[in-house]
Amino acid sequence: MMVWLALALAYAGLTALALGMKRHHQSLLGAKPSDARLRAFRVTGWALIALMLLCCLRLWPLGLALSLAFGLATLAGLPLIFLLPYRPRLAARLALALPLAAGVGVWVV
Amino acid sequence: MSRSASSRLFYYRLSVASRTVAAVLGGYALSAASTAALAVTLPMPRAEAVVSATVFSFLVYSGAVIWAFATHSALRAWLGIAAPTVVCVAVALLGAPS
Amino acid sequence: MKNSLRQSMAWLHTWSGLLLGWLLLAMFVTGTSAYFREEISLWMEPELHASHATPETPELAWQALNRLAPDARAWDIRLPDARAPVVELGWQPDTPEAQNEGRRRGERAIMDAATGEILTPRATRGGDFLYRFHFELYGVPRLWARWLVCVATMFMLVAIISGVITHKKIFKDFFTFRPGKGQRSWLDAHNATAVLALPFHFMITYSGLLLFMVMLMPWGIDAAYNGDRRAFFDDAFPRATETTAQSQEAAPMTDIAPLLAQTRRAFDQPVTRIEVNRPNRAGATVSISTDREPEITGRRRGSAPTLVFQANSGALLETRPGTSEALPAAVRFYNLFANLHLARFADPAVRWLFFLSGLGGCAMVATGLLLWVAKRTQQLKQRQPGASLRLVNALNMASMTGLIGAMAFYFAANRLLPVELAQRESWEIRVFFISWLLSLAHALWRPNRRGWIEQLAGITVLWLSVPLLDMATTGSHLFSATAWQHGALAGFDLACLLLGALWGYALWRVARHGGGKKGTARQPRRSPGTATGAAS
Numbered sequence: 001m002m003v004w005l006a007l008a009l010a011y012a013g014l015t016a017l018a019l020g021m022k023r024h025h026q027s028l029l030g031a032k033p034s035d036a037r038l039r040a041f042r043v044t045g046w047a048l049i050a051l052m053l054l055c056c057l058r059l060w061p062l063g064l065a066l067s068l069a070f071g072l073a074t075l076a077g078l079p080l081i082f083l084l085p086y087r088p089r090l091a092a093r094l095a096l097a098l099p100l101a102a103g104v105g106v107w108v109v
Numbered sequence: 110m111s112r113s114a115s116s117r118l119f120y121y122r123l124s125v126a127s128r129t130v131a132a133v134l135g136g137y138a139l140s141a142a143s144t145a146a147l148a149v150t151l152p153m154p155r156a157e158a159v160v161s162a163t164v165f166s167f168l169v170y171s172g173a174v175i176w177a178f179a180t181h182s183a184l185r186a187w188l189g190i191a192a193p194t195v196v197c198v199a200v201a202l203l204g205a206p207s
Numbered sequence: 208m209k210n211s212l213r214q215s216m217a218w219l220h221t222w223s224g225l226l227l228g229w230l231l232l233a234m235f236v237t238g239t240s241a242y243f244r245e246e247i248s249l250w251m252e253p254e255l256h257a258s259h260a261t262p263e264t265p266e267l268a269w270q271a272l273n274r275l276a277p278d279a280r281a282w283d284i285r286l287p288d289a290r291a292p293v294v295e296l297g298w299q300p301d302t303p304e305a306q307n308e309g310r311r312r313g314e315r316a317i318m319d320a321a322t323g324e325i326l327t328p329r330a331t332r333g334g335d336f337l338y339r340f341h342f343e344l345y346g347v348p349r350l351w352a353r354w355l356v357c358v359a360t361m362f363m364l365v366a367i368i369s370g371v372i373t374h375k376k377i378f379k380d381f382f383t384f385r386p387g388k389g390q391r392s393w394l395d396a397h398n399a400t401a402v403l404a405l406p407f408h409f410m411i412t413y414s415g416l417l418l419f420m421v422m423l424m425p426w427g428i429d430a431a432y433n434g435d436r437r438a439f440f441d442d443a444f445p446r447a448t449e450t451t452a453q454s455q456e457a458a459p460m461t462d463i464a465p466l467l468a469q470t471r472r473a474f475d476q477p478v479t480r481i482e483v484n485r486p487n488r489a490g491a492t493v494s495i496s497t498d499r500e501p502e503i504t505g506r507r508r509g510s511a512p513t514l515v516f517q518a519n520s521g522a523l524l525e526t527r528p529g530t531s532e533a534l535p536a537a538v539r540f541y542n543l544f545a546n547l548h549l550a551r552f553a554d555p556a557v558r559w560l561f562f563l564s565g566l567g568g569c570a571m572v573a574t575g576l577l578l579w580v581a582k583r584t585q586q587l588k589q590r591q592p593g594a595s596l597r598l599v600n601a602l603n604m605a606s607m608t609g610l611i612g613a614m615a616f617y618f619a620a621n622r623l624l625p626v627e628l629a630q631r632e633s634w635e636i637r638v639f640f641i642s643w644l645l646s647l648a649h650a651l652w653r654p655n656r657r658g659w660i661e662q663l664a665g666i667t668v669l670w671l672s673v674p675l676l677d678m679a680t681t682g683s684h685l686f687s688a689t690a691w692q693h694g695a696l697a698g699f700d701l702a703c704l705l706l707g708a709l710w711g712y713a714l715w716r717v718a719r720h721g722g723g724k725k726g727t728a729r730q731p732r733r734s735p736g737t738a739t740g741a742a743s
Contacts, residue, residue, distance in 0.1 A: 070406035148427030156442035
């Protein structure tokens, strides 16, 4: 279950990083962002990535955890890239829903 | 006019060919020489020095290829690869176990 | 020669990419399949599918070797694990000839883990053929093939570095994909698959070189060891030396079951391997090993937790805890990359992660090749494509749909060729290459959009029919008990269906969207992600 949480966090983190960029922010949320907002999204994004790393460290020994964290980020990033042009709203909603669902899953199981 | 254009094309192709040789063969010579030099000079146990030097060699090769195509002229490409190769060969020969 | 670093790097990236792209793609596709090499092999040997591990399996193996080779020099029993449901029995005959042939020679047999019966699977190279192809090709002298593959790998490393330099806004464009813009979309798809999986691409390329470093770069060894490679290996990658008792005096061995239980208790892991030295003689020893904890910088072989017993009395001789000894940093670095490349530590989930990353690599190379064509097609405006463009497009087709189709033919041949056919395993491989050649001929004959549509339709049908063929010939299917008893079989069928669906989706995109433009090549490869790049 923890793997899924890590994957969901990677997805959410990358989405937040995308929201921290002007071009994607506009297409995802439809509003012109202020610089402070962009920065807030970037900080959130990195924080989520850090959380994902923590999950990986709980799952695997250090070397493996770092290597697989890259793999998970890749796996989470590819759907994001191809959702952004077609279903931007869905991409943003998933970033909220997936970590919540995975978090509940970890808590329940 | 067209003659100068075609001769320029000829020199361009010659330059590409020369750089390619410098990159592929020269790059290999440089990485081989640097591996040998590092293997005998790195201040660590012998096996470790060899592994470190060999592991590093592929990055040297990439660097050499990129240098060969990135620098201004084919001559500089050759010099930039040949000079360090000579140095490394000298170091390897001096440092080699007798 | 060029104005700027970026331009010259773009030039280098484009041309080295084109020249070696086809070979790299074939390496990536077959190499990606190699993450499931054992699963593919199992699928291709249906005679083994009924086997499954039971608590009595180790003793059955013990009895089988007592029956088959009671006076061998050594025994080696590999018990079933998550990836292989059978027991592999190995033994070294105690004859002078057998000893002269070196350590690796020996007899092998496959045993049914439930019944103890010796199985004879159909002759096939299985997943090993695809695995070997990815680094030594086929029918080419091994050394030449390896050098060729390594040259391609080296240039992949150069292409990665030059690609990063070429990419203008690598972080700004990190999430950018603009569909429906022809060449621009292919470039975005190429960038996305390349940049996002960059750590994987770098790892797989660099480690591929490291695995062959002694062949490629022996000069450090030669300089530091005066060419004595054996001495280098003994220093850098020491092996445990075996102590061999030499007695010929027959003596019965103790019951194996308590020793197995003791080992299981000692390490709290199931037993995976039993090795016996001088079985059924005085002074026989038995080493019982369990799985080891995955350790990514550890050694590739050996060092599994092991108990060594005196086999006649059952006395414990030695405990090897299997914790990895402190390795030098450089060796750990090498091990890290080698283990990652080979996914040695991987549980099934991680194996899938590597497989998907491998598909990402396929997609990156394929989109790069398609981009080359798309760019030049766009420059044509309304003119007819020249011979070289048609040739490149045909080679693209053969290297993508052709290879994928050939793999399906390989799997199908495994089920359709008669089991008793002479040289059966070679025939499977011949089917693979003949179908690949036919696809090249077809691609040269119809190098345009029609060609892509026909080949995509072909591979869709082929991949979707492999599970059907499996069901028709072995009775195993996605909903059968055998398939789920060994996840590998269900996984294989499922993967065929999913990939078949993916080719079908690509076909649909090309057929529906490709018509407007000069449709030479705009069909995606191998990753659901890039499939969306097909819009034009």
